Amino acid sequence: MKPLVIKIGGAILEKADALHQLLSVIAKLQQTENTPVVLVHGGGCVVDEMLAQAGFSSEKKNGLRVTPHEQMPIISGALAGSVNKQIVATASQVGLNAVGLSLADGNMVSCTLNPNDLGAVGIPKAQHSKLLDSLLKADFLPVVSSIGMLTANEQQAGALVNVNADDAAVVICQLLNAQLLLLTDVNGVMDDTGRYLADLTEQHASELIDAGVISGGMTAKVNAAFYAANQLRRSIAVASWQAPEQILSLLSGADIGTRIIPSNAA
Template sequence: MKPLVIKIGGAILEKADALTQLLTVIAQLQQQQSTPVVLVHGGGCVVDDMLKQAGFSSEKKNGLRMTPAEQMPIISGALAGSVNKQIVATASQVGLNAVGLSLADGNMASCSLNPDGLGAVGIPKAQHSKLLDSLLKAEFLPVVSSIGMIGTVNNEAHAGELVNVNADDAAVVICQLLNAELLLLTDVNGVMDDTGSYLADLTENQASKLIEAGVISGGMTAKINAAFYAANQLRRSIAVASWQAPEQILTLLSGAAIGTRIIPSNAA
């Protein structure tokens, strides 16, 4: 059975019941369909709260978080610490054997600094799947936070430093490592067009027009860009759907349509 990578973040992390319901569905996937699952998460809402408590302000550029180096201890502590371990603890309550990880563990991914002046923000590249392969074979649920590490390619001056990674990009890397299906969960039922209707599928050309018109904006822009990157790399469609009806995930692997399907350019 092909693995399934599920990315979560944002509002679901503030709703304990919704997270529990999603993890219960993941347990059913493992038990009833023998589907290996990896859960990848961000947690911008928690990061914002912890930065505010520490006296820092949060800024974004094109939907991506600006990350001054002095904020990384707080951001890594929030994502790889508080959020990651809360998900692991909740997973254990529904019978899952969860293991909390970051992109840096097991040399899963190596990062380079984002060149767009975002600070300690990394662009991840898939490296080794050995750790994930071992955990999935043993029926664990890897829970991967979007904290990465700068690699040593070209003897980069920042090698070994921790960086913040967009969680959608982190999910793409994990998907590439495992040749897995990818599901990006958000707090809406999919991508809307300019009339406010949800689209069953979306091509890159359509997305460009919606972004240009401001229909797709902010964090959704980053999510859609990551989804198209994944779809084009994997040469298959990617689902963007809501975590508010997690039972739909049980039908996804049987070919049912949920949310908005992101169509790779080679299939458009």
Template structure:
């Protein structure tokens, strides 16, 4: 009997898994713990968590007397709000996830996009204020952490070349980390995937189909940004990207077993 593996099987074995979390999972300790419990079972898999935390940001901004504005599902970030937003994401949210992971013996370490020059950022041209567009730059730090069996937990706060902090859409941040590591990518959301025009969840979605659904208003708000990020990753990596629900964390193992979960965003 041959002990050789196919190229696809080898890729499934060696590729890290980048998981993006945010939204309600960060408000429900039991949901986060359930996800981390599944990650703890993946003994031979290198995992990176990338997180947003818009709900926490909204609450902290409101307490400080600021209002929240979004365009096409993306947060508008005035420069005056950056200290609060970076403190919420890179501080409160990041360290809470790390603490929970470490309480479950996962040996997590908290990072931001600029640590180790992992990700470089340029300022968005979409009139969103201090919002950064991320690009992969240096994988040395992440590779070292993964080889030493740490669980990197990365907030979506980056920096421009001049040192100014920027807020990065967490889905875009996860895509950049995925590209940096040539990893698998799972975008977890509050729903079971992307809905079509009939209101049913789609098993797969390509760029042409997505454009039509966005134009029709079927895909809207935060899901627009998520789908666009997934399409970018699928195109650049040449493989499908899963958009699935955090409410079924066991789907992670199904994904690693090669099963289609949620909505599979397909490259053109």
């Protein structure tokens, strides 16, 4: 069975019951479906709160967080610390053997600086899967935060960087040649009438982005999903974490949420 990479954002962390239900479904996947799972997370709401407490403001460009270098200690502490360990602790309550990681651990992923004037924001590249392979083989649930490290050939080699959580999920998916499920707080991607789309091609997505129908964080999510779909040459599901039992149906071949169609299949 191919591993399943599930990405969650910060919104689910504000709803303890929803996180508990999702992790219960993951436990069922491991125990009854024999499906290895890796959970990749962001945590924007927690980051915003901690930055505000420290007197910083938050800024985004096209749905991506601008990360001044002086904010990285707070952001890495929020994501790789508070958020990551909260998920690990909740996972243990449902019988999962969870291990908290960052993208930098085990030389899994290397990063270069994003050139789009976003500050300490990294573009991730898959490196070595040995750590994740070992954990999955031993029935652990890796919980990976979207904090990476700059590569040796970068001017600030070894510095920690913030990685968009959707991009982090994509690179972990590439690392393991896994299936990918991007979970959000809505049931998928909507068209200009407010109807959820069963599937979405890159051309249609571009039209919806140009028209402002897809905007903000959903733009980043859709772009990451198409990147993953095109790299992996298979479709990617974008669905809601509010109905985690759907994940079982997804693995059985049912259509849930919006299925992102790779360009080679369009």
